[in-house]
Amino acid sequence: MAGVASHSMGRDSESGLITGERLLDDVDRMIADAVRFGRPLSVAVAGLSAEGGPPDAADILRVAGLIQSGVRTCDLAGRLxxxxxxxxxxxxxxxxxxxxxxxxxxxxxxxxxxxxxGLRVAVGVAALSGLMSMEELVVRAIGLSDQAQQRGPGMMCLDPEPAR
Structure with a gap:
């Protein structure tokens, strides 16, 4: 899948976050569980930006630490x-x-x-709907993150959950 970092071990050596195929496989398993048990699942893509250019490596690692410390044990955090x-x-x-x-x-x-x-995070959130594939859900979240970034620093775009 384009835009996804490829790391042979499945974990980023600097941030400790899951990456590459392992990340996508884990998202795929979470989708299967959500469908099997009828539970909601949202995938968020958070795009980091800095004033005056791209964020530097130290900034990326700081944010990775915040993400790791903020996820529940039932959630998944990774670096695309x-x-x-x-x-x-x-x-x-x-x-x-x-x-x-x-x-x-x-x-x-x-x-x-x-x-x-000045760091800002633009976030796109896509909710699982029906029998979506992992690719569909992740690409939708990436697109929403891009939309949020275009709207301005620190924005968030949601793909609302379908009515039941």
Whole structure:
């Protein structure tokens, strides 16, 4: 899948986050479980940006640490690419994902004095709908993250959960 970092061990050596095929396989398993047990699942893609250019490696690692410390044991956090993170939130409809993701955005904004420039996170959240494939769900979340980034620093776009 284009844009996904490829790491042979399945874990980023710097941030400790899951990457590459292992990340995508784990998301695929979470989708299967959500469908099997009728539970909601949201996938969020958080794109990091800095004032005056791309975030530097130290900024990326700081944000990776915030993400790792903020996920529940039933959730999945991974790194898609430099400055792009994926979170799969088990049992969480898209609207309920807003609270922890807004908290992440606030924590990143508070890092500003310790970073190379004002950091912001644009987030796209896609809710599992029917029998979506892993690729469909991740690509939808990436597209929503791109839309949020275009709207401005620190924005969030949701793909609302379908009515039942």
């Amino acid at each position: 690419d430099d400055g792009m993170f994926l979170l799969a939130l088990s049992g969480t409809p898209a609207r309920a994902a807003v609270t922890p993701l807004t908290r992440l955005q606030q924590e990143v904004a508070e890092l500003a004095p310790a970073t190379s420039g």
